[in-house]
Every structure is written in C-alpha cells, then in structure tokens.
Amino acid sequence: MTSQPSKRVAVIGGGISGLAAAYRLRELRPDVAVTLFEAGDRLGGVLDSVARDGYLFERSADGFITAVPWGVNFCKRVGLEDELMSTDESRRQAFVVCRGRLEPVPEGFIIMAPRKIGSVLTSRILSPWGKFRLGWEFFVPPRRDESDESVGDFVTRRLGREAYERLVQPLIGGIYTADPMQLSLAATMPQFVRMERDHGGLIRGAKRRKPEGGGKPQENSGGARYSMFAAPRRGFGSLVDAVRQRLPADTPRLNCAVKRLERVGEQGAWRVVLERGGAPELFDRVIVAAPAPSAAPLFDVVCPPLASNLAAIEYAGTAVVSVCYQRAQIRHALDGFGFVSPFIEKRAIIAGSFLSQKYAGRAPEGRVLIRAFVGGAKRPDLLTRSDAELVALVHGELADLLTITGEPEGSLVSRWERRMPQYHVGHLARVKVIEDQASALAGLALAGNAYRGVGVPYCIHSGEMAAEKIVKDL
Numbered sequence: 001m002t003s004q005p006s007k008r009v010a011v012i013g014g015g016i017s018g019l020a021a022a023y024r025l026r027e028l029r030p031d032v033a034v035t036l037f038e039a040g041d042r043l044g045g046v047l048d049s050v051a052r053d054g055y056l057f058e059r060s061a062d063g064f065i066t067a068v069p070w071g072v073n074f075c076k077r078v079g080l081e082d083e084l085m086s087t088d089e090s091r092r093q094a095f096v097v098c099r100g101r102l103e104p105v106p107e108g109f110i111i112m113a114p115r116k117i118g119s120v121l122t123s124r125i126l127s128p129w130g131k132f133r134l135g136w137e138f139f140v141p142p143r144r145d146e147s148d149e150s151v152g153d154f155v156t157r158r159l160g161r162e163a164y165e166r167l168v169q170p171l172i173g174g175i176y177t178a179d180p181m182q183l184s185l186a187a188t189m190p191q192f193v194r195m196e197r198d199h200g201g202l203i204r205g206a207k208r209r210k211p212e213g214g215g216k217p218q219e220n221s222g223g224a225r226y227s228m229f230a231a232p233r234r235g236f237g238s239l240v241d242a243v244r245q246r247l248p249a250d251t252p253r254l255n256c257a258v259k260r261l262e263r264v265g266e267q268g269a270w271r272v273v274l275e276r277g278g279a280p281e282l283f284d285r286v287i288v289a290a291p292a293p294s295a296a297p298l299f300d301v302v303c304p305p306l307a308s309n310l311a312a313i314e315y316a317g318t319a320v321v322s323v324c325y326q327r328a329q330i331r332h333a334l335d336g337f338g339f340v341s342p343f344i345e346k347r348a349i350i351a352g353s354f355l356s357q358k359y360a361g362r363a364p365e366g367r368v369l370i371r372a373f374v375g376g377a378k379r380p381d382l383l384t385r386s387d388a389e390l391v392a393l394v395h396g397e398l399a400d401l402l403t404i405t406g407e408p409e410g411s412l413v414s415r416w417e418r419r420m421p422q423y424h425v426g427h428l429a430r431v432k433v434i435e436d437q438a439s440a441l442a443g444l445a446l447a448g449n450a451y452r453g454v455g456v457p458y459c460i461h462s463g464e465m466a467a468e469k470i471v472k473d474l
C-alpha cells in the first residue's frame with residue numbers, strides 16, 4: 001500500500017509575517033510539508049539585531065506593543081517567554097522638538113487625545129491661541145460623514161492647526177514615517193474614529209476611556225505582566241532564530257525569490273516559478289507574505305487586477321541611524337524614551353529613540369545607544385546620502401538637541417527602501433477589494449504589513465490567520 005503523499009504549502013517571504021505563517025502551519029499540521037521561500041540570504045525581513053562592542057543594535061523594530069496579545073503569545077510559543085522584557089515605565093516620557101528644544105509631550109496626551117487638559121495648558125509647546133483652540137475641541141460637533149478622512153484633516157478639524165503641526169503630526173509621522181495629511185484615520189487610528197462617533201469628541205472620549213497602557217503594566221493572557229512595550233532580551237534577531245530553530249531544517253529556502261505564481265487548473269495546484277531558474281514547483285496551497293510591491297508581480301498572470309491593487313499600496317523608505325556615546329558626553333538627562341520632530345522644525349531626524357534607556361542590555365555600562373529615523377515619506381532625498389553623511393547629519397542634530405560633546409564612538413546605518421507601508425486615505429476599502437480578489441483564488445492567503453497593521457504583533461497575527469485559513473480545507 002502506498003502512503004498518501006503529504007500536502008505541500010508554499011510561504012513566500014521570510015519576514016516575521018511569513019515566519020509566523022510557517023510556524024502556525026507547523027503547529028496545526030505537522031504532517032504538511034512547508035517551504036518558506038525567501039529572496040534574501042537571511043530570514044527575518046526587516047527584523048535584525050547586531051551585537052557589537054557590547055552594544056545591541058536593532059536594525060528596525062526595537063520593541064512591540066503588548067496591548068494586543070499576538071506578539072507576546074508568539075514569543076511564548078517559540079520559547080522566548082523568559083526572554084521578554086518590558087520598558088522601564090518610570091522613564092516613560094516622550095519629548096517633542098519645539099523651537100529647537102526638547103519639550104515633554106504633555107502628560108496624558110495619547111497620540112491625539114488630551115486626557116489631562118491641565119498638562120496641555122502648562123506645556124510650552126502650544127501658543128495661548130493653540131491651547132485655546134485645542135480646548136475648543138470640546139465644542140466641535142462630530143462629523144456626520146462616514147467616509148474615510150486623513151489623520152491630518154481630522155486633527156486640524158478637531159484640535160486646530162497648531163496642535164496638529166506641533167504635536168500630532170510628529171507623533172504619528174514618527175510611527176509611520178508618513179505624511180499624516182495622507183494617512184487614513186480609519187486604517188491607522190480607528191480608536192479616534194470611535195471616540196468621535198461614540199463620545200462626540202477626543203476630550204470627551206479620552207476622559208471616559210481607560211488609559212491605553214497608561215503607564216500601568218498590562219495583564220497578558222499567560223498571567224505574566226508586561227509594560228506597554230516589550231522586546232526580546234537578545235533583540236529581534238533572537239526571535240527570528242527561535243522560529244527558525246523550531247521549523248524543520250528544509251523549510252526555509254534562502255536566496256529563492258519567487259518570480260510568478262501560476263495555476264494548474266481552476267481549483268488545482270499552484271505552480272511557483274522562481275526568479276533565478278530552477279524547475280517550477282507545485283504546491284497545494286500558497287501564502288504570500290511578501291511586501292505589497294513585491295507581491296504584486298506574482299499575480300501578473302493569475303489575477304492582473306489583484307496585481308494592480310497590490311502595486312497601488314505605497315511604501316516609504318527610511319534609514320535607522322544608530323549612534324553610540326559615552327554617557328558623560330551627553331548633558332541631557334535622557335529621562336525619557338526618545339523624541340519626535342515636527343516637519344515645521346525642518347530637521348532631518350523624524351524621531352529619535354534612547355534605546356539604551358528603554359531596554360536593559362542595549363549598551364555597556366556608562367554608554368548610551370540612540371537611534372534616529374531619517375527619510376520617510378517627506379524626505380526621501382536623504383536616503384541618497386552616504387552612511388558617513390547620515391551619521392554626521394544625525395550626530396549634528398543630536399548634539400544640538402541633547403548637548404553632546406565630542407563624536408560618537410560607534411554607529412550603524414540601516415537602510416530600508418520602500419519597506420514602510422503608507423496606509424493612505426481609502427486604504428481599508430482597497431484592502432477589502434484585495435482580500436476579496438485573493439479569496440476568489442482557491443488555496444491562496446495573503447499576510448504581511450501591507451494590509452491591517454504594520455507593527456510586529458499585527459504582522460504575526462496576519463501570518464497566523466493566513467495559516468489558519470489555508471489549513472481549513474487542506
């Protein structure tokens with residue numbers, strides 16, 4: 001009697017979305033043969049950590065939110081539970097650059113919702129008129145139109161131009177390396193749509209809401225307590241390694257860019273055609289976990305409308321410039337997690353993170369590791385500069401803002417061209433069409449940061465959901 005050949009599933013893209021998909025497939029159906037195609041020579045996509053001279057550099061993400069469970073749960077399942085560490089909440093303060101100086105973001109100001117009007121009134125960030133206009137938000141009637149609106153339009157409508165330019169634009173621009181005038185509010189900050197709809201406004205809504213994280217540790221599903229952000233002790237590279245070690249050795253195939261997908265019959269198998277030759281291979285199911293610009297051409301033959309919708313999702317590039325100093329070189333107290341800088345301040349740095357103040361073990365004793373983001377949707381020109389130029393530019397601005405003497409004693413520049421999806425106005429409607437088009441292709445699922453969340457936990461969730469969808473009818 002011949003045994004039934006095992007089913008084969010292809011996962012395309014070896015970033016955290018594809019890794020989570022492959023791992024979930026393994027958990028649900030260990031009998032299924034999973035092949036993870038990765039174009040590059042390493043797994044993890046943008047996630048990568050570099051240990052050097054006692055520092056631990058993160059090339060992209062440095063932590064993830066714990067308000068959604070998927071990141072913490074995944075880390076636990078891949079054996080990193082004891083490795084997860086929280087941010088030091090006593091230092092949970094963010095600064096914003098204001099007329100060349102770092103000013104604390106008013107206490108209780110959560111992205112765009114002022115919970116404590118008093119702290120906004122005493123802040124030096126807004127002029128008297130800007131404060132008045134922000135307080136007037138209480139009386140601004142809710143919008144009746146349910147169509148999508150940009151973050152910028154929403155905030156200027158509710159809180160006024162100054163609060164947008166000086167506070168909200170840098171806070172949101174810093175998260176998405178985006179222009180909030182183009183970002184979809186519903187896709188990026190749906191909680192504020194709900195606040196206006198359910199409570200009539202942000203001030204009214206913020207007063208009624210429990211703080212999100214609010215400085216208090218969260219109770220996670222496993223009972224362990226984490227602050228609002230968590231990170232693996234040995235960096236995100238260790239998360240990637242942990243997943244890889246739990247997958248069968250023949251699951252990942254590096255340096256294997258997929259060029260095209262083809263159908264074998266209407267409901268039949270998928271033929272995966274590789275970029276650099278090699279015989280095309282047949283699979284029963286496919287999960288595409290590559291970023292939208294790379295996923296689009298895969299569907300050129302099978303479903304051109306899906307290809308063009310994927311190609312229409314815009315991505316911005318950014319560079320993460322990490323610089324190392326001796327603590328004694330820096331006059332600033334570094335009594336926070338970092339700062340953001342508004343466009344109107346005309347600086348190269350979009351946001352700076354005091355990484356070694358946020359998480360233990362990122363710098364040797366008496367040393368400091370700071371990460372600065374440059375580029376983004378508004379300054380793509382900066383990415384044409386050399387590494388040395390970027391380090392000099394970042395050091396110059398940090399020296400000015402933090403009063404630093406001397407030069408950095410180390411640096412690392414990480415460039416991410418077109419790797420930050422920009423959820424522009426209308427994004428969710430486009431994603432719905434993409435999902436419908438993908439669902440019409442039997443045996444296909446999509447995952448990744450292009451659709452319903454860019455943060456690591458959201459990418460993990462998208463990979464896991466794709467895996468669950470795929471095994472249902474396998």
Ligand SMILES: Cc1cc2nc3c(=O)[nH]c(=O)nc-3n(C[C@H](O)[C@H](O)[C@H](O)COP(=O)(O)OP(=O)(O)OC[C@H]3O[C@@H](n4cnc5c(N)ncnc54)[C@H](O)[C@@H]3O)c2cc1C
Nearest residue numbers: 013015016017039045046060061062257258294449455456
């Ligand atoms: C600078 C930066 C900072 C960030 N900071 C944070 C943070 O602090 N916290 C947080 O939660 N999130 C953060 N994010 C977001 C988060 O890290 C990413 O959204 C997430 O890691 C993306 O994972 P992914 O697998 O979807 O995509 P990617 O990491 O882009 O991986 C996609 C993979 O697909 C491969 N691929 C592409 N095309 C093909 C093909 N044709 N065939 C085979 N393989 C292919 C690529 O080589 C790549 O390895 C940050 C992102 C960046 C860029």
